[in-house]
Amino acid sequence: MFKFSGARLFMNRSMVTWSIFVCFAAISLYEAGKLPFGRLGAPGAGFFPAALAALLGLVSLAGVTSALRGGADGRGSGTPLVWGKILLTVVALLGFAALFEFAGYLATTFLFVGFILRMVEGRGWLQAGAVAFCAALVSYVVFAWLLGAPLPVGFLHL
């Protein structure tokens, strides 16, 4: 009944997305099964998650079927993603999380903003450094002094 080549099957991104949800639903159902289900008159802690995982599985399977048959997908459109920039930005965010408490707010913020401007946006060292310095200082004044947010000082005690 389904007429398409194997190559097209693997290239169907929509089907891959729905299949991931099928797997997620199966894992959730398995994990929910470890919790006490109770009975309808006295539902336990596993009742709601198990019911939801089962429903999620059904909806995901319907999505897989729809994708296999090339049904209306409603895919979000837009310009192509710039994966290099995205990857570097995510690395910068992870670096921020890793360094924040260790190096303190001022140093981490300076490095974070400077890294994005220099490595992601390709700005000159001077411009990246100047903007990063101002961003670190001004945001510190706003968050720590004016708004009283508790920010880590790190080993530099800054």
Next chain:
Amino acid sequence: MGFSVALQPTNLLFCFVGTLVGTFIGVLPGLGPIAAIALLLPLTFKMAPAAAIIMLAGIYYGAMYGGSTTSILVNIPGEAASVVTCLDGYQMARQGRAGPALGIAALGSFIAGTVGLMGLMFFAPLLGAFALGFGPPEYFAITFLGLTLVSYLSRSTMLKSMLMALLGLLLGTIGTDPISGQERFSYGSLTLSDGLGLVPVAMGLFGIAEVLDNLGKRVRGEVYAQAIKGLLPDRQDWKESFWPIVRGSLVGFFIGLLPGPSGAMSSFASYAMEKRLSRNPEKFGKGAIEGVAGPESANNSSTAGAFIPLLSLGLPSNIVMALFIGALLIHGVQPGPLFMKNYPELFWGVVASMYVGNLMLLVLNLPLIGIWVRLLRVPYAVLYPLILLFCCIGVYSINNNLVEILIMIIAGVGGLLLRRSGFDGAPFLLALVLGPLMESSLRQALLISRGSFAIFFTRPVSGVLMLLAVAFLATALVPLLKAERERLAAEVGRDE
């Protein structure tokens, strides 16, 4: 009582800060009221509840107005509710009428905001009193209807919206079971034992994902603001805008009551209505002032409408309202039918502050247009690292917990992949918020009925709500099934 609270110097200051920050955020493309409120939420911990809610409300309706400035001057909507303003607002700017377009947007927003507030004052106490008789079946039915409506009205397909809502409900079960106290899916993590935090997930889905999506895009257009003059509309402008403002105010208010992206829905509904009612529909899209006045009024009026389910039932109708629930709970205030009885100063204080805030917006926006225009000229490459930085600080300062920054990053990357695959984040986040209430209501109702689902259909209020939800599901799914059956029949016919 309300004005005595709203006019206190501290509350006036926070109202001013909220409207200013809201307008600032609304002007910036790529950062909407959701990210702004999520960002500033942790910073309200030390404030009094009234000051905190007044400031957050100011951000919400300030952002609604701020979005129109970019729509009119740059043809880039600051947030979803301003998309439709681009159609005629930008054309007016190109014709040298940016001033009247900005002026009517500000004045229309002010009038509509005031109309919406009158509706809020009238309907919220009525609904709150009615909801006092609600039990678990009614609350389950309301949350079920709410999520069905959000999925139905979502910008992605019904199947995808349903999946996102189910995913949100499922991830909402992470943490301690509200009834038995048992740990679920936390795998020994202290952070997860408290459940998935709303703020990190919201910041990830709507702040980080938006920035990552915009990387490499050109998010600036040509600013038509060389000579903005004549901000006050003339007699002819008023004549053409009066009824669109009135109709937009009413439509916006009632759409605001519905779950879903009410700001965007109301502005689109108002635009469609004005075009249909106009004697010169061909003017629309070419700089018709009605196409700015109606939608701008509607989206501001919808903000007041959206507060009604929150304050009277304790239920959020959109993501911003879900964040408001978070803000109220942080301050130990439980929204719901007893809210107005237990916290009258807070309720009336916030309502009165909205009048004051609307007036501030008017005073603030018309003279400050020049500053907003200059802000639009700051390169996005410089702005977005700061947006990311603010997201990180905002999330960290909730519990001083680095794991929540990681959750935000994961939600951001996941949100980017999902939005690029056509999945809408709104049903997910609303389900995450409503999940605990939905689960406890369902389980309590089943306990009461000894396991019979009939309890949801035999009580009048929950019965009506459940039937409405089923009707919405049926109208969305039956045509799909019918089309599928016809397609299969055609395929079988071809095979034979």
